[in-house]
Amino acid sequence: MRKDAGxxxxxxxxxxxxxxxxxxxxxxxxxxxxAVNQLxxxxxxxxxxxxxxxxxTIQRERELRxxxxxxx
Numbered sequence: 001m002r003k004d005a006g007x008x009x010x011x012x013x014x015x016x017x018x019x020x021x022x023x024x025x026x027x028x029x030x031x032x033x034x035a036v037n038q039l040x041x042x043x044x045x046x047x048x049x050x051x052x053x054x055x056x057t058i059q060r061e062r063e064l065r066x067x068x069x070x071x072x
Contacts, residue, residue, distance in 0.1 A: 005054050013062065020055045023048050 008016065027048045033039040 004051065005058070008055060008058055013059070016055050016059060020052060020059075023052050023055070027052070 008019070011019065027045065030039060030045050030048060034042065034045065039045075
């Protein structure tokens with residue numbers, strides 16, 4: 001998963017927002033499939049949630065870095 005995080009860190013803020021939005025839509029669709037018993041790979045939900053968490057972590061790190069830079 002570190003490789004994925006490294007790739008995500010190279011993306012711009014807008015690209016991260018787009019990627020997070022796409023993943024949230026995918027998660028919604030996966031949960032819907034789960035509800036109607038059509039989900040083939042339930043582990044995909046966990047993977048998508050983890051990817052969203054990584055993106056949010058990177059966004060927060062950048063936010064904190066900007067705040068720290070502004071205080072100096």
